[in-house]
Amino acid sequence: MAVLTCRGLTKKFGSTVALDGVDITVEPGRIVGLLGPNGSGKTTLIKLTNGLLQPGAGEILIDGKKPGVETKRIVSYLPERSCLPDWMTAGELMGFYKDFYADFDRDAAAGMLSRLSIEEKQKIKHMSKGTREKVQLIMVMARRAGLYLLDEPIGGVDPAARDYILNTIISSYNPSASVIISTHLIADVEKVLDDVIFISCGKIMLAAPAEDIREQRGKSVDEVFREVFKC
Template structure:
């Protein structure tokens, strides 16, 4: 007999040792008649890697866009690093969207220069190190690369900023399984101990070893959340098994 995992409510940030780097209260977003986020509440402290999990259309990407400050048509209170959304929060958030905005004919070197000009906190040396670690050439054009290779370029650009909050939307969805470990290793190597990394994904199995906590969403709300080790101990199962039970697959 299988049991349904118990739902966990995110604790009040005032009750935790570390204040929340991301704090959301009553976040609501509508796309016409469709509700993408439905009064969502969430607190995420720094110093952890969070897996943002859920089915397609559950609101993961919309939440990422709001936190990154690129989607402003919403209701509710959102604070990043203690600040309301605005230029100051954009300066401490590095966001990797699920779709590229870089020109296909651009060479990797041009992309590095573009980020260096646009973001004051961009670490060109760190980006170049990641590009080399991923075995890519700065002289190569994006259009000459496979989807997985382009994903690596985007990850290198996003993780090379000296940000406090990193938001990666499906960063390894286009990468073959053999290359995922190397990419995840590259991501984790660049992360400061007090930073917050949120990864929206459906590839729970691949990311599970690196996750400190998870947030599972459905219909624009938080369905289940908690520390990874505590969830595994409570249910006696892996995060992937818990994920499958929660979503009935």
């Protein structure tokens, strides 16, 4: 069964169409790049999948179920912004995730924090912006989830941090799960992607395996992206 299915998914904000009849199927065990320029509908699609927004029309299914309490048990979501409760310490944050997610691997999270020299007693509010983003990523990737939704995980970070983030994603995700990475920084993520979805103005422009795109067009995904979204 597909881990994510969208059929005719439409979302409007007033008169603005954010998603327009989107059809997507994501199979288990795939790393999918949700690629598109700013304002193309990537975040809206991810929010709909998380149940943070309600669709205007169409259907969205996660593991065959509509977004709700059950699907939230298997979806691990990294928002595009830092949103950790800043009064907590890193240790308390792990306790919080462990309390709510049965699939949270506390030892894995503690190991990743330790490798970054982040003390469990350190408060979130005393961490730099970059460290907070890494801690948030660690909490998300320390879950043995069925679907990881990563919204702009490498947006606005330096190249060294990008490498850390991508390595963390690749080394810690559950291999039987699917990972959807939303970004417009194609060159950095291309090497890890199995499948590619191009989205523009709320419509799917292209959905195919990354390898097929490279073979058929003789170009990298990044080059194809630049062609498709040429200003």
